[in-house]
Amino acid sequence: MVMTDEQIVQLLREGQVAAADALYKKHAKSLYVYLSHVLNVPNPEDVVHDIFIRVIEKAHQFNPKKASFRTWLFRIAHNHAINLFRREKLVKFQSLEQNIGQDDGGKELHLGDTLADESQNMDKSLLTLAVRECIGKLKKEVERQSIVMYYILGKNYEEISGVFGKSISAARKYVISAGEKVRNCLEAKGIGAFG
Numbered sequence: 102m103v104m105t106d107e108q109i110v111q112l113l114r115e116g117q118v119a120a121a122d123a124l125y126k127k128h129a130k131s132l133y134v135y136l137s138h139v140l141n142v143p144n145p146e147d148v149v150h151d152i153f154i155r156v157i158e159k160a161h162q163f164n165p166k167k168a169s170f171r172t173w174l175f176r177i178a179h180n181h182a183i184n185l186f187r188r189e190k191l192v193k194f195q196s197l198e199q200n201i202g203q204d205d206g207g208k209e210l211h212l213g214d215t216l217a218d219e220s221q222n223m224d225k226s227l228l229t230l231a232v233r234e235c236i237g238k239l240k241k242e243v244e245r246q247s248i249v250m251y252y253i254l255g256k257n258y259e260e261i262s263g264v265f266g267k268s269i270s271a272a273r274k275y276v277i278s279a280g281e282k283v284r285n286c287l288e289a290k291g292i293g294a295f296g
């Protein structure tokens with residue numbers, strides 16, 4: 102029987118810390134991708150581990166009536182990233198060429214490899230590089246994080262609003278504003294396809 106995230110969190114509340122492994126296996130990769138996009142750290146995996154330690158510590162605070170587990174988890178990740186930024190000025194976009202480890206066959210993986218199917222299409226890879234550069238130029242951190250969550254992680258406005266603790270309309274405004282700025286940046290580069 103497959104347990105829901107909420108059921109696993111209940112096990113954490115009951116002191117079964119090993120239940121966190123199931124949550125880690127399910128959500129660590131998307132957290133890693135998110136943090137790789139917004140943090141300038143040598144190994145985001147360490148930050149992912151820190152976040153899951155917070156999940157264990159804060160399991161008693163999770164309320165499924167207020168947000169899904171995934172939204173709650175990304176809220177913790179967002180707050181942790183902001184705290185790291187305040188302490189160490191770590192938040193900024195990384196190059197797609199950044200090495201992020203190896204796949205099961207021992208081949209090096211780069212940050213750009215995390216985006217679906219781009220390694221098969223050079224034009225798409227070049228577009229992705231241009232998009233990343235334009236996203237990196239966004240001045241507002243909330244816009245950078247929103248556009249990464251929406252377009253790269255596939256989060257909807259409701260999930261993004263939960264992460265930022267803002268209204269759904271505010272989340273939508275962040276994504277739309279960021280999208281327009283990225284589109285303008287791409288057009289200035291002679292690229293007209295985004296969003």
